[in-house]
Amino acid sequence: MASEAAEPQASETPMHDIQNGDPVSDSAGEPPAKKAKLDDAPTPDNNANSGAPQRKRGIAPVKPEFIIPRATKTEPEFNDDVAEAAHHKERDGEEAGKKKNKKKPTGQNTHRTFGSSQDEKGLCPSRVFTPEFSPGVCQWGEKCRYEHDLRTYLKECKRGDLTTFNGVCPVWDTKGKCFSGWKCRLVGSHMIEQETADGRKELVLIEDEERKKKAQPLVPFAAEDGTANIASMEAKIALNRKKAKTPRADAYGKWLDKASRELEKVIHNRRFDEDPEDAGGFKEEKEDNRARYIEPPFLPSEKRRIYFGPETPVLAPLTTQGNLPFRRLCIELGAQFTYSEMAMSMPLVQGYKGEWALMRAHETEMLPPTISPGADIVQGYDHAKDLRFGAQIAANKSWQALKATEALSAYTPNLRVIDLNCGCPIDLLFREGAGSALLEHPARLEKILRGMNGVSQEIPITAKIRMGTRDNSPNALRVAERLILGGYESNTLGLGAPGVAAITLHGRSRQQRYTKQADWEYISECAALIKRLNEQTDHVADTIREPDPRTQPNGGKTYFLGNGDCYSHQDYDDHVNNAGVDGVMVGRGALIKPWLFEEIQAGQYLDKSASERLSLVEKFAKYGLETWGSDEHGVGTTRRFLLEWMSFACRYVPIGLLEYLPPNIQDRPPSWRGRNEMETLMGSHNYKDWIKITEMFLGPAHKDFKFEPKHKSNAWDEEAEG
Numbered sequence: 001m002a003s004e005a006a007e008p009q010a011s012e013t014p015m016h017d018i019q020n021g022d023p024v025s026d027s028a029g030e031p032p033a034k035k036a037k038l039d040d041a042p043t044p045d046n047n048a049n050s051g052a053p054q055r056k057r058g059i060a061p062v063k064p065e066f067i068i069p070r071a072t073k074t075e076p077e078f079n080d081d082v083a084e085a086a087h088h089k090e091r092d093g094e095e096a097g098k099k100k101n102k103k104k105p106t107g108q109n110t111h112r113t114f115g116s117s118q119d120e121k122g123l124c125p126s127r128v129f130t131p132e133f134s135p136g137v138c139q140w141g142e143k144c145r146y147e148h149d150l151r152t153y154l155k156e157c158k159r160g161d162l163t164t165f166n167g168v169c170p171v172w173d174t175k176g177k178c179f180s181g182w183k184c185r186l187v188g189s190h191m192i193e194q195e196t197a198d199g200r201k202e203l204v205l206i207e208d209e210e211r212k213k214k215a216q217p218l219v220p221f222a223a224e225d226g227t228a229n230i231a232s233m234e235a236k237i238a239l240n241r242k243k244a245k246t247p248r249a250d251a252y253g254k255w256l257d258k259a260s261r262e263l264e265k266v267i268h269n270r271r272f273d274e275d276p277e278d279a280g281g282f283k284e285e286k287e288d289n290r291a292r293y294i295e296p297p298f299l300p301s302e303k304r305r306i307y308f309g310p311e312t313p314v315l316a317p318l319t320t321q322g323n324l325p326f327r328r329l330c331i332e333l334g335a336q337f338t339y340s341e342m343a344m345s346m347p348l349v350q351g352y353k354g355e356w357a358l359m360r361a362h363e364t365e366m367l368p369p370t371i372s373p374g375a376d377i378v379q380g381y382d383h384a385k386d387l388r389f390g391a392q393i394a395a396n397k398s399w400q401a402l403k404a405t406e407a408l409s410a411y412t413p414n415l416r417v418i419d420l421n422c423g424c425p426i427d428l429l430f431r432e433g434a435g436s437a438l439l440e441h442p443a444r445l446e447k448i449l450r451g452m453n454g455v456s457q458e459i460p461i462t463a464k465i466r467m468g469t470r471d472n473s474p475n476a477l478r479v480a481e482r483l484i485l486g487g488y489e490s491n492t493l494g495l496g497a498p499g500v501a502a503i504t505l506h507g508r509s510r511q512q513r514y515t516k517q518a519d520w521e522y523i524s525e526c527a528a529l530i531k532r533l534n535e536q537t538d539h540v541a542d543t544i545r546e547p548d549p550r551t552q553p554n555g556g557k558t559y560f561l562g563n564g565d566c567y568s569h570q571d572y573d574d575h576v577n578n579a580g581v582d583g584v585m586v587g588r589g590a591l592i593k594p595w596l597f598e599e600i601q602a603g604q605y606l607d608k609s610a611s612e613r614l615s616l617v618e619k620f621a622k623y624g625l626e627t628w629g630s631d632e633h634g635v636g637t638t639r640r641f642l643l644e645w646m647s648f649a650c651r652y653v654p655i656g657l658l659e660y661l662p663p664n665i666q667d668r669p670p671s672w673r674g675r676n677e678m679e680t681l682m683g684s685h686n687y688k689d690w691i692k693i694t695e696m697f698l699g700p701a702h703k704d705f706k707f708e709p710k711h712k713s714n715a716w717d718e719e720a721e722g
Helices: 007-010 081-097 148-156 172-175 208-215 233-240 247-269 281-290 324-333 344-351 353-359 398-411 427-434 435-440 442-455 478-486 490-491 519-533 569-578 586-591 595-604 612-626 632-649 677-682 689-697 715-720
Strands: 034-037 189-193 201-205 389-394 418-422 461-466 502-506 559-563 583-586 605-607
Touching: 148 201, 172 208, 172 398, 172 583, 233 344, 233 398, 247 442, 324 595, 324 632, 344 353, 344 398, 353 519, 389 398, 398 418, 398 442, 398 569, 398 715, 418 427, 418 435, 418 442, 418 478, 418 559, 427 435, 435 442, 442 478, 442 490, 461 478, 478 519, 502 519, 519 559, 519 595, 569 583, 569 689, 586 595, 586 632, 595 605, 612 689, 632 689, 677 689
Parallel strands: 389 418, 418 461, 461 502, 502 559, 559 583
Antiparallel strands: 034 605, 189 201
């Protein structure tokens, strides 16, 4: 971790080889990777009577030789809510600004401004991909505000080419064609000046046919750039202009509302000594409703089946940090399932392109997961039809969730699941009745999930919940039971279970946010309950009616995943073997060290060297340019998301520096220096050092780019600046 003593070294890291895109190497003689089988390593408990130093709770046990003594020590305060709903907090701040007594925001990631990354003057779209002397027709003519002379644009309006990646555009190197054309910051690697028949020199973009053949899509429905699940512009325009129809959502929503009104009559008007089927003439009215009801094309039992098991670690839905390049990196390192960033239902229904962009996935996420066939795989599971990518949405009203679900199933059908977020603790969502607020209204939650199942066609529906909204009042057990069997109201109407295919429980309450450790004992209780309900649904408390088999997903099995504080393969194995969960969802642990999925597969700790970790940063930069473009805007966007990831990655303390294992995600390390300058730099909590690392691959930041917080609320940053 950068400090007063180590900071000058971090700030004066030699920049030779950086301009050529070569990572700064570690000290001489250090192996590229050290893999230590440390499962049997001594723990503080085992050493209690051996005279070994004891591990302090909440403090990472860094070896004394790497600790930097300091007179005044202030532990860094991390705002982990940014991993769950960062950009929604910006909206929250805008609303709070209209009120008096606005609470001062705190945290390292609060209210960052990024400026704009763009050319001094843009190149006209009619010129971006055409040869110099064969431009397209500009529809604006002389009124066009963009530059039309290609040489003037390259010389005066566009920033100079990057010297990183050996001067070769990573997009062109991978695909054989650059999708940014003349605006690419490495255009010199895929352009030539050739002589025409009349003796003039013409600038021409070149394509590599061999590279293009090698870059054929892995799946037939992937686009030329290797992405999939892209809603067409026509679909988004139709949604925005309210021309796109959602007939299933409309019909199902009306039927659900009608059933709710009839249910109120039954519950509030009937006498308890009479037959509920005949109370208040409800039997006839219910039959009328059934006659009007249009049965959905796919019941839960008919939907595509899914599988979660010990060999399928899951990357949690992460807002901002769970972007496509990071998910692609995690898939490459061993993650078997990923989720989109949380999307709000209403913007999806309104066709907002920013929200629909969250559904964009890489072709590697469209491949089947790696599984081990066994007894846990449900009957009828077709591995070839399974995917690695699902969508997560948030909603507070059933009609919004239904319309968003139907739109997703229509315009982005290549989804593994559609997950409803019922655990987000952010105040904005909670006040609107979405996220964790749904836990306080289980009947509404069940209604929303039932409706989503009715309109999602063959895509299964899942839910992610927390223990509850308050620390001392967990209700996840009751919520899980309702989601598997259906509530009293549903059984009164004969609707059966809502058909949720999987439930994920984050072992914290909404009030707790990310403080304290996740309660895996409670997760284990919930796992045991769900196992009993899956095995013996007709013998439960209060003699609840056995659900209709047609309403049961996965052949009658609802998968259950645990989430919270998984930071090592030991944590993962312990949760799978002792907590009784089908799988584990990893969030912050993957942000801090994405190779956690490699550790899970290998069953051992991986002491990644600084150069290996830097190579992951380089991969992220390449994947970012492929995703957002290699022009000035794409470089700025890649830098922004890379810096957001590094605000988590800097928390990693190398295994070789620790005295005891396993590491704890909640521990905060003292000030430390690494085994070489690069390791010290990568552990710095000074955002200026993060920017320096991005410049190794993305060049100097644009003059308008900013990453510094508007206020110095984080004492650690102040200390790191010396």
